[in-house]
Amino acid sequence: MLDQLQEKLISTLIEGVQKLYGENITAESLTLQETRKEFEGQLTVVVFPITRYSKKSPEATAQAIGGFLQERIPEINAFNVVKGFLNLVLSDEYWVRLFQEAIAKPDFGVFPSNGRRLMVEYSSPNTNKPLHLGHIRNNLLGYSVSEILKAYGYKVIRANLVNDR
Secondary structure, eight states: OHHHHHHHHHHHHHHHHHHHHSOOOOGGGOEEEEOOTTSSOSEEEEOHHHHHHHOSOHHHHHHHHHHHHHHHOTTEEEEEEETTEEEEEEOHHHHHHHHHHHHHSTTTTOOOOOSOEEEEEEEOOOTTSOOOHHHHHHHHHHHHHHHHHHHTTOEEEEEEEOOOO
């Protein structure tokens, strides 16, 4: 879904340069990148290549492009300009929808097989003495670790030590 948003941003940027400045720009000359941690936003548009079409300062160009994008793309909640960089803030609704789509997939949280095998050995109840909460805890921990490793793509071999003396 993030890829779809990036494609939508690129096409809307091309449309914006055409409408605002009457110039055609190619997708290859546009740069979208992740916003640096010290600035607000998730995606950053590098505006410097567009300034040759706008004949304005990078800040003025970024303000115009940011307003154009915010009007046409509902996923953009806000934007800010830092020199020649247009930082886009994506809406909370977008992130919630992205999360809901991700967890709805049947293979959510499961990685493909990595071809490696692991053995997890954990306790089993000792038949010679009473079972207590510590035994159950260790059994559940061993089983849980096995399931987590299986989700990460390992072929897990479970080994229970059975006390049968």
